[in-house]
Amino acid sequence: MRTVVFWVLALAAVGFGVAVFRVDSMARATFALLASFLCVGGTMVLLDLHYLGVLVVLMMIMEMMVMAVFMIMYMMNPAGLMPMSMLHNRRGALIISGAVLVALVAGVWTVDWPERAGRPPGDPTRALGEAVMGAQMPVMIVVGVAILATMVSAVVLATDRGRYDGGDR
Amino acid sequence: MLPWSIGVVWFNAMEVVAWVSVWMVGWGTNSAFPLVGGYRFLAQGLAYELPHMFALITVALGAESLDFGEIARAQDGLWFVVWMPVAFLVYLLSVLAMAFWGPFGHPVGHDLAGGAVLELAGPDRLVFEAGRYALLVVASAAAVPLFLGGGAGPLLPGWAWALVKTYLVLALLVWVRHRLPVIRMDRFMTAAWVVLIPATLVQMLVVGIVVLG
């Protein structure tokens, strides 16, 4: 039963992933990407990573909504009317990504992966929590500083004066 | 299999789906006013989401669990509403903002002749309004295990108390509907980020100290 669900979600995720670059409306591309992420979140719940799976769902919905705003704002040429990607680099891209795919899949199926070390804990979320607050604390600190740096630099880069009158007050 | 051990995160994830649906309604009807209404709900979402998340985290910190049942049981001594008033207030505000109800009804505001729902008639409008009321009811029902001690209470059985408390929270939210002017996000956003977030953080600090102490 879990295998069937997995394969359904996997095919859906890849299908939506391909749809992102096939579809001709910006909003649809964004929601195709969102659907792909939701499927990935689903697969993670299958791996008993309930917390991380639902976290991906939560984060991705909010991110994709903000992305939809920017996509529509900046996609000056309506993708549906003026085809965007030129032909030559499409074929080149296809070849490169195809090669990468073949290489990766070959690697996946040939390497004999080591046996599992240890049993998954009863509650992976608690294990994650204790790790993040304990041994992996430096990781959280670095991530926190990275988020702060991104916030500051994004604001500096993006705002000039602010389109609302209140911007300069 | 179902993620009940992380009920709070699941509840939060399902709320955010409303962002997608209201934006799609506004954008899909291909008319200017609903489009503005849809984008207003995104601004409202960004304004209420962080204080709301911190309020939920405060509750989870107090009960040391993300599961609704655990949280309700953890309140048998003292209800969270008593020693987490700021979190409860912020939660109520975010319930209003989540269901764009009453003072937070700017996305479907009267000044845009109905905003996102302007072009909806008949069954579409019925489905949209039903979804909105359902969101309001579910969110106020969630306030019971989070802050009001779940089914705890004298005399009546657990489920009766849960219903009564949900009804009270819902009555409060419905009463507020016309009582306040609509709050616009260009002014509420700064207040939300500058006042509400620090307030919930201080509340979380207090709860953290109490839980550790």
Add this chain to the structure above:
Amino acid sequence: MTLQAFLTLAAALFAVGLYGALSQQSIVMLMMGLELMINAVLVAGAAFWFYLAPASADGQVLVLVAVTVMALEMAMGFAVVTALMRARDVDVTDDAGDLKG
């Protein structure tokens, strides 16, 4: 539902993302390609945690970091596109290739 199956899914997502990133003109679409590639990292990380080292939570922390990186990448991407739009009123990759050697 074996490790190989999950890694194949990750490889497929990575390839689709790479194709998107390489073939699209618009920077914003290029960023969506990158997001898909990080999505692949997410799946791979979760699979490795479950199938190889579930005892310790390092795999989960990796997934957490991958989710954060995805958010940061998107934020910075749009900041760059906004700055580019304001400076040069263009959002297509060809016109923004000044750094090219």
Add this chain to the structure above:
Amino acid sequence: MGLRERLVRFAAERPRSFVVATPGGAGARLVVEEELRRRGWRAVASPVGADVLVVCGEPGAELAQAIEVVWADVPGPRARVQVAAGVRREAVARALDGAAAELADVPRQWADAAERVAAGPWTPDDSGDEMSGHGGGHGGHEQGGHAAHGDMGGDGDGGHEHHMGAPGGVAMAERADDRDGLKLDVLHVPLGPVLSDWPAGLRVSLTLQGDVVQDAEVGVLGGAGDGVVEWGGLAVAHLDSIGRLLAVAGWAAAAERARILRDDVRAGVDRRVEVERFARQVGRSRTLRWMIRGLGVIDRAAVERYGLTGVAARYPGDVADRLAGRFVEARKALGGGADVELDDPAALLRVLPSLLVGAELAAARLIVASLDPDLAREPVHG
């Protein structure tokens, strides 16, 4: 009487009505609003959610055309009521009863629906000329609709039933310099003559980027009436303006209270104490002040430059100051004060564009509601 008739009758008992005012029809609007409240019928903000379209006063040529387009927007079953300018309460009651009966008349509604289906779905090219200028309900559909924020109708978005195949056929959103140094899509949205709580006959065509007004151009669609409006006293006019401003600010309870007080004062009941208490209650509301502070500031220089008179001149400042000013004027008028100089609509229309540019759509609505030009006194042109 079969179940179906009983159900239809029950459904038609309390229809939702969309009230449309023409410049000369303000008096009729007051009577209609009072009658609707007495019957408990809800007045809705958009024609799409309405069953009965009530037109107060005689619209001019262009306004009539705008009302036609709005009438096409009202989904069936639908009924239409035309109320003359100097109408009495009984006439309005009879007209509304007629509308309720018409809604319950199933065969007639079927005929109306069949005729609309025969006319076929709406497509942009046959939607009349540029000046259709219909109201908020349908505001952006023509010009703004296709340039919906840069995302083309062509790529099929949601419920749009027709697909614009050839890209040439679609009015693409042209791009203009943003106030923020970017070049983004421009959306032309008319705050049309047919909009709830909007000065009758006024049409402000906005150029929007996002929901920030880049440019505003004011137009007046005349009414066909003789232009004189008997408000029944200055206090009634002020209370009506206060009610509409509070409705636009989204404070439904206070707007309703203002309208009840307005109707009582119009009926001659002495409401000075209640208006006093109501004024204090609205004045105390910090949320309202927080929301309308600093919008549409008119300083002394603007008063001279545009030759403003009336409330805008006597109470310079932002929307909050004008609201407080209207309360003071209403209380003075109730106390039998000397009649003061009314606001000159032409001057208000001149000052409007300068106030609206740079404001958000919601702020623009509040600014217009705070000025509330009564175009009936405006010399009808265009």
